[in-house]
Amino acid sequence: MTEQDLDILAAKIASKLSVIPRWMTLGQATRYSNIGKARLVALVKKGQIRGFQDQSLKTKPWRFDMKSIDAHMEMKSEQQFTDEDANKIALDILSTVRL
Numbered sequence: 001m002t003e004q005d006l007d008i009l010a011a012k013i014a015s016k017l018s019v020i021p022r023w024m025t026l027g028q029a030t031r032y033s034n035i036g037k038a039r040l041v042a043l044v045k046k047g048q049i050r051g052f053q054d055q056s057l058k059t060k061p062w063r064f065d066m067k068s069i070d071a072h073m074e075m076k077s078e079q080q081f082t083d084e085d086a087n088k089i090a091l092d093i094l095s096t097v098r099l
Helices: 002-015 026-033 037-045 066-096
Strands: 023-025 050-055 062-065
Touching: 026 037, 026 062, 026 066, 037 050, 037 062, 050 066, 062 066
Parallel strands: none
Antiparallel strands: 023 062, 050 062
16 A cells, blocks of 8 residues: 555545534534533523633534533433432431331
């Protein structure tokens, strides 16, 4: 295989790889997170994830930070677990208390 063949092969492989950029468009962020477009924008406005509208472009497209989306999802998963655990523990305690 020649060097030119390797370059062609490398280019084909690179085009097939799906690289997720750190700063994603609204469509990319929606597909990545499985969160709806309106909800993503609302999360930015609430300060729960990082994002901004690119004012330098005419259409002012949204950009979302992948790391903050990951952190938000992680926090939500921990929160749900903690809330469930707290409810179970509270019920267990209440069931043993004599009134």
